[in-house]
Amino acid sequence: MKKQAPFVFMLSMLPGLLVLQTLDAQDAGGDEIQSPYIEFKYLKNTEGHRILDAKIFLAGELGLIPLEGLPVKFYTNYEMPELLGEAITDKNGVAHYIIPENVALPVDEDNNWWFYAEFEGNERYEMTMEELTVMDVNLRMSVEENEGGKKIFLEAFTVIDSEKIPVSNQDIFVFVPRMFSLLPVAEGYFIDGEAEVEFPDDVPGDEDGNLTVIGRFNDHWQFGNVEQRAETTWGVPSSHKVAESHRALWTQIAPRWMIVTLTILLAGVWGHYLFAIISMIRINRDGKRSE
Amino acid sequence: MVRITKKNLVKELTTEIISTSRNWYLLFGVFVLVWAIGIYALIQQIDKGHIVTGMRDNVVWGVYIVNFIFFMGLSYAGALISGVLHLFKSPWRAPVIRFAELITVISLCIGPFFIFFCIGRLDRLPFLFAFPRIQSPITWDVIAIITDLFGCFIFLYLSLIEDFAMLRDTTDISIKPWKKKLYRILALGYVGTKKQHRLLSRAKNVMAAMIIAIAIIVYSVLAWIFGVTLQPGWHSTIFGPYFVIAAVFSGTGLLIIIMQLFRKIYKLEKYITRKHFVNVGVLLLIIAAFYGYFTFSDYLTKWYGSVKMDKILIDKLFEDYYLMFIFANYLGILIPLIIVGIRKFRTIRNIVIAAVIALLGLWFNRYIIVVPTLETPFLPVQDYRMDFIKYSPTWVEWSLTAAGVAIFGIFMMLVSKIAPLVSISEMEVSEEVQDQ
Amino acid sequence: MADNKRSENSRRRFLKNIGTGLGAISVGGAAAVAGNKMIDSSGEKVRVLTAEGKVLEVDKDALKELKKETNEKRESAREGIPNRKFIMVIDLAKCANARKCIEACQEGHMLPKDHEWIKLYSIQDAEHTAPYWLPRPCFHCDNPLCVSVCPVGATYKRDDGIVLVDSKRCIGCKFCMTGCPYSARSFHWKDPEVEAPEDHVYDPELNTPPVEGTVGKCVFCADKLRNNELPRCVQACPMGALYFGDLVEDAITNGVETLRFSETMEQKHGYRYLEELGTHPSVYYLPPVNRLFDYESGLDGLSDQNRERYKKTGPRDAKR
Numbered sequence A: 001m002k003k004q005a006p007f008v009f010m011l012s013m014l015p016g017l018l019v020l021q022t023l024d025a026q027d028a029g030g031d032e033i034q035s036p037y038i039e040f041k042y043l044k045n046t047e048g049h050r051i052l053d054a055k056i057f058l059a060g061e062l063g064l065i066p067l068e069g070l071p072v073k074f075y076t077n078y079e080m081p082e083l084l085g086e087a088i089t090d091k092n093g094v095a096h097y098i099i100p101e102n103v104a105l106p107v108d109e110d111n112n113w114w115f116y117a118e119f120e121g122n123e124r125y126e127m128t129m130e131e132l133t134v135m136d137v138n139l140r141m142s143v144e145e146n147e148g149g150k151k152i153f154l155e156a157f158t159v160i161d162s163e164k165i166p167v168s169n170q171d172i173f174v175f176v177p178r179m180f181s182l183l184p185v186a187e188g189y190f191i192d193g194e195a196e197v198e199f200p201d202d203v204p205g206d207e208d209g210n211l212t213v214i215g216r217f218n219d220h221w222q223f224g225n226v227e228q229r230a231e232t233t234w235g236v237p238s239s240h241k242v243a244e245s246h247r248a249l250w251t252q253i254a255p256r257w258m259i260v261t262l263t264i265l266l267a268g269v270w271g272h273y274l275f276a277i278i279s280m281i282r283i284n285r286d287g288k289r290s291e
Numbered sequence B: 001m002v003r004i005t006k007k008n009l010v011k012e013l014t015t016e017i018i019s020t021s022r023n024w025y026l027l028f029g030v031f032v033l034v035w036a037i038g039i040y041a042l043i044q045q046i047d048k049g050h051i052v053t054g055m056r057d058n059v060v061w062g063v064y065i066v067n068f069i070f071f072m073g074l075s076y077a078g079a080l081i082s083g084v085l086h087l088f089k090s091p092w093r094a095p096v097i098r099f100a101e102l103i104t105v106i107s108l109c110i111g112p113f114f115i116f117f118c119i120g121r122l123d124r125l126p127f128l129f130a131f132p133r134i135q136s137p138i139t140w141d142v143i144a145i146i147t148d149l150f151g152c153f154i155f156l157y158l159s160l161i162e163d164f165a166m167l168r169d170t171t172d173i174s175i176k177p178w179k180k181k182l183y184r185i186l187a188l189g190y191v192g193t194k195k196q197h198r199l200l201s202r203a204k205n206v207m208a209a210m211i212i213a214i215a216i217i218v219y220s221v222l223a224w225i226f227g228v229t230l231q232p233g234w235h236s237t238i239f240g241p242y243f244v245i246a247a248v249f250s251g252t253g254l255l256i257i258i259m260q261l262f263r264k265i266y267k268l269e270k271y272i273t274r275k276h277f278v279n280v281g282v283l284l285l286i287i288a289a290f291y292g293y294f295t296f297s298d299y300l301t302k303w304y305g306s307v308k309m310d311k312i313l314i315d316k317l318f319e320d321y322y323l324m325f326i327f328a329n330y331l332g333i334l335i336p337l338i339i340v341g342i343r344k345f346r347t348i349r350n351i352v353i354a355a356v357i358a359l360l361g362l363w364f365n366r367y368i369i370v371v372p373t374l375e376t377p378f379l380p381v382q383d384y385r386m387d388f389i390k391y392s393p394t395w396v397e398w399s400l401t402a403a404g405v406a407i408f409g410i411f412m413m414l415v416s417k418i419a420p421l422v423s424i425s426e427m428e429v430s431e432e433v434q435d436q
Numbered sequence C: 001m002a003d004n005k006r007s008e009n010s011r012r013r014f015l016k017n018i019g020t021g022l023g024a025i026s027v028g029g030a031a032a033v034a035g036n037k038m039i040d041s042s043g044e045k046v047r048v049l050t051a052e053g054k055v056l057e058v059d060k061d062a063l064k065e066l067k068k069e070t071n072e073k074r075e076s077a078r079e080g081i082p083n084r085k086f087i088m089v090i091d092l093a094k095c096a097n098a099r100k101c102i103e104a105c106q107e108g109h110m111l112p113k114d115h116e117w118i119k120l121y122s123i124q125d126a127e128h129t130a131p132y133w134l135p136r137p138c139f140h141c142d143n144p145l146c147v148s149v150c151p152v153g154a155t156y157k158r159d160d161g162i163v164l165v166d167s168k169r170c171i172g173c174k175f176c177m178t179g180c181p182y183s184a185r186s187f188h189w190k191d192p193e194v195e196a197p198e199d200h201v202y203d204p205e206l207n208t209p210p211v212e213g214t215v216g217k218c219v220f221c222a223d224k225l226r227n228n229e230l231p232r233c234v235q236a237c238p239m240g241a242l243y244f245g246d247l248v249e250d251a252i253t254n255g256v257e258t259l260r261f262s263e264t265m266e267q268k269h270g271y272r273y274l275e276e277l278g279t280h281p282s283v284y285y286l287p288p289v290n291r292l293f294d295y296e297s298g299l300d301g302l303s304d305q306n307r308e309r310y311k312k313t314g315p316r317d318a319k320r
Helices: A002-013 A015-022 A256-290 B006-013 B022-048 B063-087 B094-118 B137-169 B177-186 B194-227 B239-265 B274-305 B308-319 B322-341 B348-375 B395-418 B424-429 C002-040 C060-076 C100-108 C145-149 C175-179 C222-226 C232-236 C261-268 C304-309
Strands: A037-044 A050-060 A063-066 A071-076 A082-088 A094-099 A113-119 A128-134 A138-146 A149-160 A163-166 A170-177 A182-190 A194-199 A211-220 A224-232 C045-049 C055-059 C086-091 C119-123 C132-136 C155-157 C163-165 C185-187 C215-217 C242-246 C251-253 C258-260 C283-286
Touching (some): A037 A128, A050 A113, A071 A094, A138 A224, A149 A211, A182 A211, A182 C258, A256 B137, B006 B424, B022 B239, B063 B094, B063 B239, B063 B395, B094 B239, B094 B395, B094 B424, B137 B194, B137 B424, B194 B239, B239 B274, B239 B348, B239 B395, B274 B322, B274 B348, B308 B348, B322 B348, C145 C155, C232 C242, C258 C261
Parallel strands (some): A037 A224, C086 C283
Antiparallel strands (some): A037 A050, A050 A063, A050 A094, A071 A113, A113 A128, A138 A149, A149 A163, A149 A194, A211 A224, C045 C055, C119 C132, C155 C163, C185 C215, C242 C251
């Protein structure tokens, strides 16, 4: 939402630039160099992989325009930046970098990791970079269904100097994956490293009711994105079938009565035509005979 | 009273087949010129796209569809009138029936072209047969028009067989050899044996009944193209019968006009008399009454209930389309009623005037059914382009309309060179002709 | 000499046509398949120009194969995405007539500037009610009259609720335009003068390039949906007024927030436009309450031309 504020402002300012808006941002200007932005995210997924996502985009008049095929370099260690690796942005403008397990990530005095993503710039786009700090958190999740309902138990702790420190007073959300995004369905609160979330009964799953449940620190100020996934059968079995209607007119096949009526009508009418034509033939034959 | 004899009959009714006057060429030339302008307009439209017409996103159908309804209406009316006259053996039908049949077939050949002009991709017309959807009223219409076309041709042909035979056999007049040859083929070897006569009259009766039924169905189908949509002013249950009546109204009007034209040009005063005009005029009167009743009932219910969209439409009709509405739905109905209704006024000239007003009124009635409705969609038209807000036909549309009228004339005149415009065989059996 | 030139020209035209088909090869490694075919078939070779401008020798039969592929896209577009029923929710409280949805749509679908698949109406329901801005995409009705009346099956409804137009089938009779009570369809009255890229394969889900003499309309960006991406207008709306989602999953999103569809309908009293017509639209509206912008702000920043549109706006039904 924050990023959209400038557009609202710009659009009230720039009615004269309508023409420019029509051009694809990548082609606009030709030799004019443009300044892209980076959106930098950290995700620790169920398998414990740590993934850095850097999305490069232009803030065009038509919203965000992702830039494809740009190399992004990822660094760590604030004191003495060292290169982790490089990735190329995909068609959504996102460069994914999975941090290898064996890489030692130095922490700062607050026990945070520091990451830095940089696009070095080329002849079309200016250099751009973004950084983030994140604290490593371990999230565990178990799901349980009994008479009391469907429950999700979450456990979270950080490790500082080899000491387990439970997470407290933090929100956590439960999501289910949907076609375009994650849908938040429930919310929990950590006390002494534990949170219990009741899962609602009415969330649609697939045809058999299978549903992936995600416990997740979502864009958390301290932990970034950390998630745990579990497969459940907690979904309401849902599917979509177009109800068959014999009277529907928009379907490929016409309603039966219509075909029947039309056939009868046409057969009747053309039958009479045939009669008239046969009469003509008989007239002709009779004429020949009498000649 | 002028005595009509059989010998004169053949001679006088075939003058146009034997010789061609200078006036004929003149009139024909004018028609061809108008038609050529229409062709030029059509080429423009095909070349530059439908942008050259006045039609735009809201009024997607304009004068073309009005002409389509109008010409198809004339055709169905012709079919109905000739069918009814034949079946009921009206004693005065003889000089009239051929005109009605010709109107039927000729307008039926012209009408569909106006729907072609509406179609954006003429090159894809075969798709109508390759991928037909039975549910679409357009498919109904395609089937109906083809069926009707065949039916009307068969009926017209049946009624011409006796005349062709007569022209083949006659020695009273001199006919060019190639035409003789043509008549020999067309007459199907009809020599008037008892069996042939029976076969022919039975086939004619069957086809007369058929084309009445088809005319009603087919024109209703056309009306349903409008009726099945949700558009205000179109979504009406009475559109089927209303259109049928309106069609007969226009067809009767045209019949009167054609009768007068050919009576004057081809000097048929002896055969087409005031009696015929009064008879057809009374038909016009009856139909005008029905047509007025339907019109009134359609608008009354719309106005009285005043559903939001109906109200907007009625307001538009009485504001932007005031003059057209008055002409089409008041004068167009009342004047024929008064002229034919009052015995004193029933002169040939007056009846023809009434017919012209009826015909024009009906055209405008179709116009104010089609256009204002399209100009009042459910969501208001909000556009900066004036032509998207208000429809006004361009020269292209008017030229093609004129070309439609011209081609009607051209066909009529060409047919008059081959077939007698007044049925000789019908005249023979009618009571006025005496043997000599 | 002159002859030579002419044949050269016609060859190029031919190659250009072929180019459309060839584009399909380079996608998805189909080139290998086409290559294999060359060995065991008639062996008749045709020189074709690829999208990159290279001349290739391709077997004639392989080309036929490609031709079929372009039609396959047209066929596959008739199959909806299984187990989906797409819906759009438009929050009228958030619409400020920014017209970004229109621009993104026009750009994505190669539409001329005067052609709007999603339109912005200024609506005032009655004399004493307040005006508001109403974005109107195609409603993708569940009882689509436009589909019912199409004589050639050029427009059709898929199982996932999307109504598409095959502009290679459309004959341009415009019956669908009179059938649609929402004026959602528009006709290409003249040559749109848009050239598709050479490797372009016609797909009704994107429905580009526009074809003269045919009818076009909003396609819910069915091509984007195949990749689990939101429609262009939804992505472009700076106010987040447009939500898109799947009824089966009971979720809608504007790209920023994701909501339960049923809850949203319940809490904000969602409704459908002109419900009484019985067309069962797939587009829902949230009433313009607690607006983020006042109506007048929608007029700011409009070009004179667009301001002209709304000049005469008034409560047209409130008249007398």
